[in-house]
Amino acid sequence: MRKPCCEKKKTNKGAWSKPEDEKLTQYIQKHGEGSWRSIPQAAGLHRCGKSCRLRWVNYLRPDLKRGSFGEDEEDLIIKLHALLGNRWSLIAGRLPGRTDNEVKNYWNTHLKRKLIQMGVDPNNHRIGHNFGHTKSFGSRINTNDQPSENSHSDDPLLDSTSEPESNTSCSALPDLNLDLTIGLPISFGY
DNA sequence: AACCCTACCAACCGCAAATCT
DNA sequence: TAGATTTGCGGTTGGTAGGGT
Structure with missing residues (x-):
């Protein structure tokens, strides 16, 4: 068609x-x-x-930052990924001058490995060993089995209902500040 | 110097959402 | 309202630079 x-x-x-x-x-x-x-x-x-x-x-685009990611940016990406999953455009939206493609590449080449080395499953941000089994929880806002009857706000960070596993994420990452407001990037210790 | 391997990143592809007619 | 078209997103691939042997 x-x-x-x-x-x-x-x-x-x-x-x-x-x-x-x-x-x-x-x-x-x-x-x-x-x-x-x-x-x-x-x-x-x-x-x-x-x-x-x-x-x-x-x-x-003239407003692109380019260059390597800072530690604060890394922390923020990890944090946002724990919240949002693979919604790269949303994550990139919180990082001025960064693109979704850039964030995605950086995640796949650096951060994923970093988390694995730390013993954290990059798919669900749980501390554990069974990496690779759990499907990433954030591929699309609306998956087939979830007709979006409850309308989401534009900003999923402000919309706790849009995050299917946010609760488990919280429990998996007790030292993450998962307040639904993202303030200054803080370094959090995995 | 030549080859191989790995990591990185730009770009493509397919799909779904949004918009238009 | 339905179908067509456009836009945006995420996954994946391909080229290549750099390091090791």
């Missing part, structure tokens, strides 16, 4: 070239974000809109 996103003429794939970056940046600076579907043509790019959006959001 759905047409593939890049069904039309040949579109470039793979790494972006500098001229492509420049075209996209110039176009967005002039016209703003949005209408990703039409941007490639309007900007003279042989890319699909999806690819343009990704490139802009993850790499070209």
Whole structure:
């Protein structure tokens, strides 16, 4: 049914070239974000809109921080992951200048391993040994068996009903401050 | 110097939600 | 209201840089 996103003429794939970056940046600076579907043509790019959006959001946006993550950022990511699961965009939203892709990559390459080394299951933040069995609890807000009858607030951090395992997370991580407000990042000791 | 292995990160893919007609 | 289209998200992959042998 759905047409593939890049069904039309040949579109470039793979790494972006500098001229492509420049075209996209110039176009967005002039016209703003949005209408990703039409941007490639309007900007003279042989890319699909999806690819343009990704490139802009993850790499070209001027407010991106880039560079390595600080310890406070690490703590915050771990903490937010315990609360939200793999909802990378929400987690990234709490980290100014960071993208969901960046956070996700950092989690998968650094933090996951770090937690495992500490004896903490990165999937559910429990201290234990059976890693890898439990499914990550936060893949989507609304899973198939959970018709979202109770409307969530926009911010799941303020919506305790949206977190299916928040209680168990709390019990699993007694030293986590799981207040539903995220204040200054504190270092918490696993 | 050449090869292999590992870690990292940019980008793609498929799906679901949101929006439009 | 239903179907079509667009947007956004999370999982995964592929290229490559760097270190070890």
